[in-house]
Amino acid sequence: MKRARLIPLIAGPTAGGKSDLALGLAVALRRSSIDAELVSADAFQVYRGLDIGTAKPSPPERLGVPHHAIDVADPGDRFTVSDWLRVTEAAIADIQSRGGVPIVVGGTHLYIKNLLDGMFEGPGADDALRVALGAMGSEAIRSELERIDPGAASRIHPNDTRRAVRAIEVFRLTGIPISEHQKQWKENGGSPLGERFGLVTINWTAAGINPRINARVRSMMERGLLEETKALACSGAFDGETNQAREALGYKQILAHLAGHERLDDAVERIKIETRQFAKSQRTWLKRLQTHPGTLVIDADYTPPGEWPDRVASHW
Secondary structure, three states: OOOOOOEEEEEOOOOOOHHHHHHHHHHHHHHOOOOEEEEEOOOOOOEOOOOOOOOOOOOHHHOOOOEEOOOOEOOOOOOOHHHHHHHHHHHHHHHHHOOOEEEEEEOOHHHHHHHHHOOOOOOOOOHHHHHHHHOOOHHHHHHHHHHHOHHHHHHOOOOOHHHHHHHHHHHHHHOOOHHHHHHHHHHOOOOOOHHHEEEEEEEOOHHHHHHHHHHHHHHHHHHOHHHHHHHHHHOOOOOOOOOOHHHOOOHHHHHHHHOOOOOHHHHHHHHHHHHHHHHHHHHHHHHHHOOOOOOEEEEOOOOOHHHHHHHHHHHO
């Protein structure tokens, strides 16, 4: 029986060259008469109008390669992991039905993990319980999590109170630790697509990625991030206390400047600092993702980007 072609899934830190690799791979496949299309795994590229700050490829930059899971929601919409999985799985099925190769690429590693391992939905939110748990304080929440679900506590960062509250909430509502729910989900099949992916991770050291991040922020400002943010704010795109789009790196800091909270130079510097911090957390995520069987790890500090597409193509 002919083995099904693996779906390339490219992960790495922001400004790490993921999009260029994915596009280069797609173009190479198309030259070999294999239609390839890209599927974004970015939590903010889903929003229309958030272009410069999310490093969304412009139509000319897409080189005629179709892109999916981009511009599928308005900035004021709430867009969840479940929404992204629905959009992505539909795109993958559509591409494959036409004989093409989907290439999933992005830096929202929570999305990627759920695509690989499946997602446990769990019971709905209990607002009263969440208020009560929040009143306990972060240290008490952490202690409670360690008591009822050591497995979840080992995976949830001590500062991640939101996920800790959710884990306790699931236990209180079902009587079963969330780690056990997730284990059962994976044993029962998990994501129907998980075993079909060929994961590629682009690994950078801090010394390698930080200058690239600084350069990207400078480029975004030169290309009009300030003006784009102003236009979005004036249109009401960022209205609402629960607006997710306004939390995107770049926009969040520029909005603080527009509100008069800091000088533009300070806001730009804060974008650089907080993006470097975000890249650090992404590197932690990558270490977890790399346990996926058959992962190709590209050591970006020592492997020229021009060699990456051939590395990926030859690996499978």
